[in-house]
């Protein structure tokens with residue numbers, strides 16, 4: 051991982067590639083890499099779909115190694131949805147493969163001069179870019195099937211669906227999983243539209259090499275990246291895996307039920323946003339809970355415990371079969387089940403799974419899409435609970451009808467178009483599945499994250515491990531602001547390692563597992579990273595992102611929740627969001 | 641639900657092959673009611689009514705009483721009509737937030753449980769229990785063996801959703817103490833509109 055692949059899509063005579071050394075970006079991976087390149091090279095006031103914006107795709111620091119959980123990949127650019135900097139990350143196979151091919155990042159720059167659609171093929175021999183207009187408007191599953199027919203089964207793909215081609219603000223960048231299905235998405239912020247604006251439909255990665263010189267010699271994948279200190283690395287990895295396996299969440303809860311295990315408990319505490327954030331409980335919650343979902347999957351011969359990439363030992367994912375036992379989609383995650391389920395008043399798991407498939411196929415962010423449908427339901431376009439109408443709305447987006455273009459632009463635009471006041475967005479991005487009135491600390495992160503309302507922004511390592519900003523008295527009101535700050539710093543750092551954020555639960559509770567993570571990084575790179583170093587990295591990333599947003603015109607006014615969260619009481623606890631504006635403004639004081 | 645009428649509710653007992661007890665677990669996430677002591681702390685309720693030992697209680701990371709997360713199991717009091725939900729450790733920041741006494745409990749201080757009752761009124765009452773995720777297998781068999789109250793509609797939905805394999809694995813069924821064959825129980829028309837029923841399920845798992 052010692053080079054960056056730059057592809058100038060606007061070069062005279064067609065796309066030009068160059069492979070350049072890391073230079074000033076050495077030592078960066080994942081989110082640190084995407085945010086560093088975007089903040090240095092993209093003019094903050096540029097149009098997100100213009101030639102000056104860049105799409106950066108970066109594996110994590112440990113991707114492509116034998117380290118467990120190291121297969122996350124970050125995608126960054128200026129967001130068409132928020133107008134600010136964006137990093138969205140995903141699982142899937144491409145992170146490992148791209149890293150093994152030696153690339154620390156792919157940067158798509160410029161803009162083609164015509165409407166041709168390109169595919170990019172990268173293997174050990176280099177990069178080939180070709181026009182392939184037969185791919186136009188292909189949904190992700192069909193596209194990947196075509197690539198498989200053309201390049202064989204050992205590839206993996208990074209792609210956009212029709213939503214990305216139509217440059218919709220809720221479009222995703224899709225990544226294939228171990229079964230070569232486009233089920234993993236860098237979902238948030240519309241980065242699929244940026245890829246669409248560059249005219250790139252798909253990047254196909256192939257890290258196979260032929261072992262032996264005789265005809266018929268087997269094709270095998272390239273070797274793992276080699277650590278500076280292999281013995282220490284092996285030992286750290288073992289401790290890391292043991293820590294993950296022994297923790298109740300990463301070792302048992304997530305593998306058994308996936309993230310949707312949260313539905314029942316969020317509903318029970320009245321923090322489950324229902325009917326477009328009108329109330330905190332949904333009568334149909336137990337019908338769509340993780341427990342019900344896992345049982346349904348087992349009964350139908352699907353697998354409720356499955357990884358999204360090789361090397362995942364938590365395996366929070368799974369597969370979901372239809373009533374006849376045929377694969378329908380991957381196991382929908384909690385946020386997806388909520389967005390299309392309780393938030394829209396829908397309690398039919400099969401219909402929700404269908405919506406998950408359609409979102410993946412058209413390349414649409416499930417959270418944004420679900421939140422948008424709920425806003426549209428509030429506008430009277432359909433009744434809450436009408437699953438068929440919700441499915442139809444997703445088809446409208448996929449086909450790019452006039453209505454679909456509005457819906458595909460996200461909840462904020464749909465709310466404006468239909469005159470709806472209750473639009474749960476921050477910086478133009480829809481809130482995920484936790485109501486900030488019931489869990490106010492989450493609201494602090496929704497309001498202040500440079501990414502817009504984001505549930506993963508404050509997800510990571512406990513301050514009692516990192517001691518970010520010293521000890522926090524969690525019982526004081528200002529403790530919520532301090533905790534949110536610490537979590538955002540730690541998350542930015544974890545996002546830069548390429549580790550799946552779900553390791554955070556084990557790292558949060560077990561200092562030994564956190565030390566094992568540091569030892570993995572140190573033994574691989576020959577560094578001496580300490581907890582303080584992790585903190586500094588997180589702060590650096592957030593500072594770059596905040597600076598970009600400030601130059602793009604963001605002020606404190608954008609670090610706010612919509613007004614109605616302060617005035618509309620949220621049942622059953624009848625609470626409003628009470629964190630003061632001046633406290634929100636202190637989140638980034640360090 | 642009126643405790644005075646409890647004796648008039650139909651009482652169904654099932655003795656099933658061990659693994660089949662898991663078929664009843666999804667009833668537990670919806671909530672089942674038990675007749676129990678009230679006026680006691682959540683901690684003693686868990687120990688004495690649910691049969692949870694110290695290690696199990698450690699694994700019950702989130703305790704929700706009447707919709708509010710409980711931090712102190714000793715001071716929160718179970719009352720007639722209480723709804724108590726139990727969960728193992730949950731993922732995510734929100735999962736961490738909802739853990740009892742965790743670092744992030746301040747994130748949900750607005751909905752945290754605070755005991756208001758100054759004096760415990762000891763007595764007997766009906767308490768609804770919801771058991772989620774990994775705890776279903778841990779606490780479910782024993783609770784089901786002790787017996788739970790559910791609505792006849794929930795039982796009808798359960799019975800009609802079971803395959804023949806399940807019914808073949810039912811070794812003994814009784815209704816109000818009299819033996820019943822599986823076919824009679826599958827024909828649930830007679831249960832419709834019965835209100836509540838008392839259900840007890842025993843298996844090798846509960847006995848183990």
Ligand code: SF4
Pocket residue numbers: 119141142356357358359362363364365366367550551552
């Ligand atoms: S824990 Fe889940 S999201 Fe993370 S790498 Fe494994 S399957 Fe993917």
